[in-house]
Amino acid sequence: MSLLVLSASTGVSPIAALIDNAIPSYSVKELNKAVGSLLERGFAPRFLVQGSASRPQIKKGHLWVNLTDGEATITVVCWASRLNQLDYVPADGDGITVIGKLNFWAARASLAVQAIDIRPSLSTVDRRFEAVKALLSSEGLIDPAARKSLPLIPTRIALLTSVPSSALADMLRTASERWPLAELLVVPIPVQGAVAQQISAVLEQLNKAQPQLKLDALVLARGGGSREDLMVFDDEQVCRAIAAICFPVVTGLGHEDDLTVADLVADHRAATPTAAIVSLFPSRVTALQTVRQQRLQLVQQQQWRFRREQERLKQKQLQLQSVHPETVLQRTRHQLRQRQQLLTALSPDRWLSRGFARVMQVDGTVLESVKEARPSDNLEIHLRDGQIGVTVQTVQNTLGHT
Secondary structure (H helix, E strand, C coil), X not given: CCCCCCCHHXXXXXXXXXXXXXXXXXXXXXHHHHHHHHHHHHCCCCEEEEEEEEEEEEECCEEEEEEECCCCEEEEEECHHHHCXXXXXXXXXXXXXXXXXXXXXXXXXXXXXXXXXXXXXXXXXXXXXXXXXXXXXXXXXXXXXXXXXXXXXXXXXEEEECCCCHHHHHHHHHHHHHCCCCEEEEEECCCCCCCHHXXXXXXXXXXXXXXXXXXXXXXXXXXXXXXXXXXXXXXXXXXXXXXXXXXXXXXXXXXXXXXXXXXXXXXXXXXXXXXXXXXXXCCHHHHHHHHXXXXXHHHHHHHHHHHHHHXXXXXXXXXXXXXXXXXXXXXXXXHHHHHHHHHHHHCHHHHHCCXXXXXXXXXXXXXXXXXXXXXXXXXXXXXXXXXXXXXXXXXXXXXXXX
């Protein structure tokens, strides 16, 4: 290391001494250009920088915003050609992450970060989500009790998603596997960038055309991505358009853990686009099994009813037979025979044939006790083969009384 000490006693001008010792000399333009070269060589072509957006402004189509972390500030610029491709434009106070590169203007030694992409921080996403959710809840637009029921077997649904996309391919394949009879109306919508107004317009057009389209349901879908990519579905205008739909709306946005305000406003929230199709369409295999089971139950019911009617007819036939004149005559004859047999069994003549006798007065009154007879009474004793006339001599009670 060399040390140069300038002394006034030498009589040499300090500036002249510097020139004599070959100290580099620049013009302003040359100095600024050299600084720019150093910055280009010393920085990566792409980098991330995080902070809070302050006073964002759009001038001549370009976005200018101050990025600060509370201790330092730097200017961020996003040119109009790139701004139109962004998914998100920051508001004042938003936490953001900028993907960019250094931009140094040599003419005025001005330094800025040229933004390639701007993404909201998760805190910004959460803040907007809660703000829109609170607003719509206060107006009754987020109400589980007001949700419309999904159709049992939809015949025509609209699919709103980006075209082409893996989400659309998955939904079409799943719908074909589960319920190929359904008609699918694919409506392309943008899902990247500041597209809230376009999505809202499509939703409003479908709602107005419902009398002609006769849709059973609508699926609003977007494939996976970061939560920041789904911010458009937290947009108040989009959510109001969903709430105004007069037929069921199903959302399948992002991943299972992603929840947007659109999910809360919709009639049914599915974890993914594929799950949205599953929630709408019954499984063809399950439906066939159900139909077979129902057919078997129907056959069994018909067989049971047939047997029951058959039994009932038999009972009616028996009842008719029981009142048929010939049957009644036979039954009456049988009853008469039974009574005749009973009378025969109880007939006094039968007892006479077994050696018993019947004692009667001459007027035909049967004596049942010796008390009914008096000495000198004329009686008749009836036997099996005739009768004997007798006169009572004495009356004696078997109990010993005379």
